[in-house]
Amino acid sequence: MAETIAGVLEEAIHSSSLEPLVTTRFSDITLARIRLAGLRRLGLPEMTYRQLRIPLEVLLQIASHLDTHSCFACRNVCRLWAEAFIPYCWRTLDQLRSPWKLVLRSPGPSETPEEQEQWTMRSRSLLRRYGAHVREIIIRDDALLDAAIKARLSRLESLTICGIVNQYVCGQESAFMAVEQQQQQKPINSLTTSTYTTLEDWRQLPSMLLFGTEFPKQCLLSRTQGCWQLIMNNPGLRHLEFKSQAAYTLFPFTSFPRLSTGMSADSGAFLDSVLARLPHLSHLAIEQPAADHVFASLGTRYRNITSFVYPNADEFGNGILSRTGSSTTLRRLKLQRRINAANLVDLGRKFPELRELSLSILQVYSFFQYTPPDGSDSYNNDNSGITGASKEPPLLSKLEHLFVSKIFDITSLSRAGIKLPAVKRIDPTIKFRTLAYLWILLRAFPTLEYLDAMETHSPDARYGDNLDPATLKPTSSLRLKTLILSHGSARFGAGVGGMLEVMPLLTRLELGIVPASALASMARNCRNLEHLRFNIEQGKGHKELNVLFEACPKLRICRGKGHEILAEDFVKEHRWACLDLQELDLKIVGVPRMTEVQERVWEAMQQDGRSVATTDEEEEVVARRALSHRFQRSIYMNLAKYVHLRHLNLGGLDSIQSARGGVITATDHTAPDCLELTIDSGLSEVACLSRMEVLGVGGLSHRMSKKEVAWMCEQWPLKKVSGIEYLRSDPGEQLKTEKGLFDKVKISMLISEMTVNSRSPSPSPRKGL
Template sequence: MARPLPWEIIRNVGDYLDPPQLLVCIQLASSWKPPLIPRLWSAICDHSYSWHKVLKQDNTSDTWTEADDQRLRDLFVKYGHHIRELDVSSPYLIAAASSAETCTNLCSLSIRFLDLRRPYNDPSGEEQGGMIPGPLISPVFEEHLQSILPANRGQGQGDLGRQARLLDGWNLVQHIWLLVRQNAGLRQLVLCKNISELAIVPSSFSRASLAVLHDLEELDYSPDHLDLFEILIALPKLRSFSTSLTSGGSDYLLPTPHQLERLDLHKATVGSGTMHNLLENLPGLVSLTIGTFYLDGWMGTELGRLMKSTPSQLKELYFSHISPPLSFEDYWAAMLLIPRLPCLTTLVVDRDSMEIAKAAGKHCRQLRVFRQAYDGLSIHPVDGVQLQPDSVCQMLETCLELEELDAIHHKMEVQSILVRPWVCAQMTVFRCQIVGVNRLAVEEQRVVDSLVASGRLCSRDSLEGEERLAVERLVESREHQQAILGRVGQWTSLKTLCFGHEYRNYRLYQLDEPPYYTVDGVKYLQYDGPIPNTLELSLESGLERLAGLKDLEMFGFEGLDHRIGKAELDWMAVNWPKLKVMRGLHVDTMPYVEYNVRRAELREYFQKLRPDVVHATMETSLGLGLY
């Protein structure tokens, strides 16, 4: 008779099996149960197909029903003590885990969303007659929770059904908080926003429930009423806190040896007083996300002095919804906040932020990432907003470690670029407009094309008048372009290179009388034309100087007055072997837009050369998980 395998070997085998495979092994080999059951039940994620299959077992239904309640509860009673990570969304699983009272060894509890297959709350109208509490499933909720059950319960079938749904929600929020209170050893806790829709949880109860979690390091929770600094005081080991609080909390925080490293207040409007206290009294803060920064006017002079007094060690700053450019918020953030952050390595702004970009180039010499998190559909001025050029140029001149400059709404003028040195050498992402190239006018381009066709372009000494002037402008323009592309070509680590974006004003078709035109009886919308005086990206203008970009994965030239043809596409297909996405020859999806025959021909041609490359426009982005 063969000897059973040692448990150490069985455990090692289990590390390579998914939950359904582990379950099969446990069911088929009784000797494998002791080492594999803890492995199987150590981490549960109910929105994973694997775990859904394990928990359902012989039940083929895709949804959880009340008929599953007892079986699920029995499973958690038997195996709940093995669970260390619980990531659930089903109300039935939450209730089963809570009522089993064996899931008391959790290190991580995540309820990122609630799978409310039945509408637990009904926003159909205002309640009449006030609220009354529902039944409590545990004495710990006595005099704490307030339900959302209406006081004047109707007797109709619809009213009874609605009361049942509300009661389900009332019970669910109790099960969630019971799970929290049963696991004092939690290190990570994620509670979704919509649990506040199920019952009214007083801040005193939330604070008391969280205060017992002495080992908690990560918290993602957005209560209706909870003071930020009370959370920090109650949880001394907290290293990461994310919340949807719309205010930064109290403007004052006493000095504390708190170890908080990451703070996400992505909806908060944070005053300079609160910001000063955060930076002053949380010395370990590495990453901060806020909504909008503003100056506290009633003590602006004093706060200005305080904000500039002591530099902060903050390395990452995210503005999740900074106001439009040229705003007071942008100005005061640049004047007061950015100069205090010399150690900043990552700066992400939701929209174009000219003053902040300038300040970052001046004060944040260690900057590695500057990103515009929101890409609008148009880089033409909308609603009269126009960014001044060259606001990001100084970063290239002063930030030695800059790796990512993702700011497509910002412009760089050729003359400004050529007179400034670029100190950064490890750029991986470059998305900016380069303008002021001084391209030929339409008539001048016709003259040059005629000279090319007749073979006279190289005989400049014999040219006179408008022909000589057109050729001289062409030579100067291409020399500038070659110099610019030569600089970009030195960034051999580039993976993303984009000189343009969706350039047409998408709002035109929303006007009362939009500018239409007709071709062969078909009506089209007159969009803005290509951006003038941009790079032409032809081989003659210096495209070959980008031959060293062997790691390039995305190349974009939307909206440029480019002269890319089949010869340029042949060159790209060979010299950029890792190219995955091209933005500029994609199928146009703008409303009432005329079919571009030339673009379609070039796209089809390149698809034959490189069928692995995707042609698509850049979708609107919110960057780095700000929302």
């Protein structure tokens, strides 16, 4: 527990730039003291606790940068800490995330009525006690909605209600209706009569007539009333979202089944009155028919709404667009419907300030052409001709993010005259067949900063597939900061390196298999890289990889397969500039090691209890061992420079298996000229890597024993050690976890998920509260 709190506090201080505040404003409180402050209940003496007390305002700033798990860990230290951390513990509630899926667990159908009542009462009690701290809540079931309503939450800033709140049946208690069953003297299988009476005295309770009268379950009407009363009691709401609402659950505004005629005048007036009480509301997600009502007035009555989600919009006709007025305040729009290029032009005209636009399907017909405004405005609609004579600003001139779930050729927008002059990101993954298509894409949208593309073997040809990529390459540098090319990049060979020549601003680069020449191009042109992932053929690119590390001072993550570097270069030419490395996959090969014969001679000497040579052969073994250990110590000393490392894979594999499917033995390992990873060879030099969480040694002929693994568990906050197929102290046997020794670390024989370690300094999820 002490190590957990110390770790999360240190991480929060580093990540939130609080260290200057701690050391300057409160100069008597050093970082070392903060790591141990307030741990009186964990065993520190009273005098130490008083000396290391942290001011409340510092704790509050630290708490604002911690996750929920860390806040729960810190709240039990003392009363001062509880005062600081409890409000942040309860700030955001989501039953799908820990610890809320346990703390606010809903009763299951297999539980007894008494157990169900206990869990229901627990949720109500907790929300009544801590409801004043809740700012964001996602309601996914009936029980939590019931508890939120009865707790009378009034300080919410974000409320999301999912559409599964439809499970109540006659005979169950709801938030606003008490069920009084008049049991009659009839057989058990007979029906009973239920009478509903108002349970809570709420002011201005919405009339049931607003929501229709043909519901299959009367209690759902009550629940709908309560839901909207909860909304009205929170005038500070900024985010309101209804997800997957069926017509008969929380938000129908019509009778059952759904009517296509839309809302009644009274229902529309009620909705207007509710939204008028929410002056700070900026994000709204709502379904038909209320969505039509709001969408038509975004630029007039609802100017405060800057983000709107319209799920399940009508796919047939352009009715919703024709009824929609203009808005200069809308910045984000999600419209789940099929539209064509002409509709897109309409959206651009009606919402000129859009920054983000999300669509389901976008169709661009070959005969459509939009003519930008240049004194006259005209474009050919694929449904009807539209002409005009008024000037207008450039279409979608401020759109930065375009998401289209389905579009065959995104570059067709540019050929149709829709240029998107400010777009920075297009999602989801763009499919391409040739490098020429990528060049066409980047020329069409030169402002792109994020591109995720994947090679496809679809027979459907795209524009430009038969063109020469060399003639399409941009002549000026691009603005790309993130480039992700999934699969197939090896087909382009040296073309990958040519692409990187016009991408000097890249900070994140993910590729498939690349040639060594691509690494040289990265080193020359992409010196701002921070996140790098690629694969290279094993045994190639040793020199180029070393140069890459020298050329990229901002590099923090370098992952992939086939990353190898020569031990001699790592020792004698070690001039890496990336001192902030956090994740690294790197196999160091060419380490001078004893041969298998010499190892057996040394082991025989050890069994005899001797370390001094008595024969020429033994003298040669001792000399070779000393040389190897000096060389390996130099390697460890260079590795120790990268104190921010959390993930280090020295083998290039998480785990390896033999062709026979069994566990690999010593003779099966493929890298005999690698690090021994033993204390004797200098492993203690890397004890300073105090953030190490994941270590991979798969594919190495190491000499690790339980002694080394225990040392790592003691020195580092390890969560996982992968690739250990055998230990030299127990040849032929898999590692057996001993009680109390490896209980905090996952010793992985095969690829497995990360496990929890209470020593971890990062704010990652932890067991318990």
